[in-house]
Amino acid sequence: AVDIAKLRDLSTFITLDSGYKNTGATKSAITFLDGEEGILRYRGYPIEELAAKSSFIEVAYLLIYGELPTQTQLTDFQFRVSRHTLVHEDMLKFFDGYPSKTHPMGQLASLVCCLSAFYPESLHPNQTPEEVELNIIRMFAKMPTIVSWIYKKAIGHPVMYPKNKFDYVSNYLYMTFGHRTEEYDLDPVIVDAMNKLLILHADHEQNCSTSTVRIVGSSDCNLFASISAGVAALWGPLHGGANQAVIEMLELIKKDGGDVDKWVAKAKDKNDSFRLMGFGHRVYKNFDPRAKIIKEACDNVLNKLGIQDPVLDIAKKLEEVALHDEYFIERKLYPNVDFYSGIIYRALGFPTDMFTVLFALGRLPGWVAQWKEMRENKEPIGRPRQVYVGSTTREYIPLEKR
Numbered sequence: 001a002v003d004i005a006k007l008r009d010l011s012t013f014i015t016l017d018s019g020y021k022n023t024g025a026t027k028s029a030i031t032f033l034d035g036e037e038g039i040l041r042y043r044g045y046p047i048e049e050l051a052a053k054s055s056f057i058e059v060a061y062l063l064i065y066g067e068l069p070t071q072t073q074l075t076d077f078q079f080r081v082s083r084h085t086l087v088h089e090d091m092l093k094f095f096d097g098y099p100s101k102t103h104p105m106g107q108l109a110s111l112v113c114c115l116s117a118f119y120p121e122s123l124h125p126n127q128t129p130e131e132v133e134l135n136i137i138r139m140f141a142k143m144p145t146i147v148s149w150i151y152k153k154a155i156g157h158p159v160m161y162p163k164n165k166f167d168y169v170s171n172y173l174y175m176t177f178g179h180r181t182e183e184y185d186l187d188p189v190i191v192d193a194m195n196k197l198l199i200l201h202a203d204h205e206q207n208c209s210t211s212t213v214r215i216v217g218s219s220d221c222n223l224f225a226s227i228s229a230g231v232a233a234l235w236g237p238l239h240g241g242a243n244q245a246v247i248e249m250l251e252l253i254k255k256d257g258g259d260v261d262k263w264v265a266k267a268k269d270k271n272d273s274f275r276l277m278g279f280g281h282r283v284y285k286n287f288d289p290r291a292k293i294i295k296e297a298c299d300n301v302l303n304k305l306g307i308q309d310p311v312l313d314i315a316k317k318l319e320e321v322a323l324h325d326e327y328f329i330e331r332k333l334y335p336n337v338d339f340y341s342g343i344i345y346r347a348l349g350f351p352t353d354m355f356t357v358l359f360a361l362g363r364l365p366g367w368v369a370q371w372k373e374m375r376e377n378k379e380p381i382g383r384p385r386q387v388y389v390g391s392t393t394r395e396y397i398p399l400e401k402r
C-alpha cells in the first residue's frame with residue numbers, strides 16, 4: 001500500500017538548480033532551440049528561412065496562432081491590427097509626466113502596464129476567448145506607437161500618430177523617423193533590416209523575460225501586466241540590455257585609445273569583473289544562428305548606407321580577436337545577437353538607450369504567444385521552491401534587551 005504520509009515527506013526533497021540551467025518549467029510547441037548545434041526554429045520553421053522570406057507581422061501571426069497565415073488571414077490580421085494602433089490620448093498625460101531622462105525601458109514597462117487601466121476587462125480571469133484575442137491585438141497594435149513616442153520624447157519632438165496605410169514595420173519607422181510637417185520616404189534597406197532584426201528577436205523559448213511573462217501570467221495576471229513584467233526582465237544588461245551595453249563598451253574602448261587586446265585581456269582576467277558584452281550565451285555553445293544572419297544584415301546596412309564609424313571598426317577588431325582567442329574558444333563564447341543588433345541600431349540612427357526597447361518590440365509576439373499557450377494549457381501557478389540556508393529557530397529577544 002502507498003504510504004501517503006511518506007509521499008508527502010518526499011515533497012520536502014528539492015532539486016536545487018540555480019538559474020534553472022537544467023530545469024524545464026513547461027512544455028511548449030512554439031520555439032525549438034538546440035544550443036549545441038546552433039539551431040533555432042519557430043513553430044518548426046528554420047529562423048534562416050523566416051528571416052529571408054517573411055515579414056515580421058507574418059512571423060508574429062505564426063508564433064501567436066501556430067501556422068503561417070494564408071494571404072486572406074494575413075490581410076485580415078493586418079486590418080485588425082491597424083484598427084487598434086492609436087493609443088488612448090489620456091496615456092499621453094502619464095507619458096508627459098516622465099522626466100526626460102527616464103530610461104526608455106522604464107517608460108515602456110510602465111506604459112504597457114498602464115494599458116490595463118484602459119482595458120479593465122483584461123483583468124477578469126474568466127474573459128471569453130474573443131476578449132483575450134482583442135487584447136492580444138491591442139497589445140500588438142499599440143506597441144510600435146508607444147515605442148515611437150518614447151523615441152520622440154528622447155529627441156524632444158512631438159509624438160506622431162500612426163498612418164495605417166503603412167504595414168506594421170513601416171508604420172513604426174514612419175512614427176519614429178517621420179515628422180508631422182513632412183512626407184516620409186521609407187528606405188527599403190532600412191525596412192528590410194528592421195524586419196529581419198524584429199524577426200530574429202521574436203521568440204527564444206524560456207529565456208529570462210519569457211519565463212517572467214509566463215510565471216506572472218500563471219497567477220491569472222492580465223496580458224498587459226504580464227508583458228510589462230517581461231519588459232522589466234529584458235531591461236537587465238545580462239539579457240536584452242546587452243545590446244546597449246555593447247555599444248557603451250565599444251565607446252569606452254575607443255575613448256581609451258582603441259587597444260582591443262587590452263580589453264580582451266581584461267575580460268579574461270578572473271580578478272576583473274569586466275566581461276566582453278555581446279559575447280557568450282546561456283544556451284548557445286556554438287555560433288548563435290541569429291548572429292550569423294544579423295552579421296550579414298549588418299554588413300549590408302553599413303555598406304548600403306555608406307557608414308564610416310570608428311566604433312564599428314573597433315567592433316570588427318574585437319570580433320576578430322575574440323574569435324581566435326583560446327579563452328573564448330574553450331568556453332564557446334561567440335558573439336551573440338546583441339553584439340550585431342546594437343551596431344545596426346546605431347547605424348540606423350537610434351540612440352543607444354533605445355536599443356533594448358527595440359528588442360522588446362521584436363520579442364512581443366513571442367511573449368504574447370507564450371502567455372497564450374500558458375493559459376490554453378491551463379498551467380498551474382509558477383512557484384519555485386528553495387533550499388533554506390538561514391538560522392534554525394532562534395529565541396526572540398525583546399527590543400530593550402538587544
Ligand code: ACO
Pocket residue numbers: 237238239240242267268274275276277278279280281282283331333336337338
Ligand atoms: N566575457 C568574458 N568571459 C565570459 C563571458 C564574457 N562575455 N561570458 C562568459 N564568460 C566566462 C565566465 O567567466 C566563465 O568562465 P570560467 O568558466 O573560467 O569561470 C565561463 O565563460 C562561463 O560563463 P557563465 O557566466 O557561467 O555562463 P552563463 O551561461 O551563466 O552566462 C551570459 C551567459 C550571461 C550571456 C554571459 O556569457 C555574459 O555575461 N555575457 C555578456 C553579456 C551578454 O552579452 N548578454 C546577452 C546574452 S544574449 C541575450 O540575452 C539575447
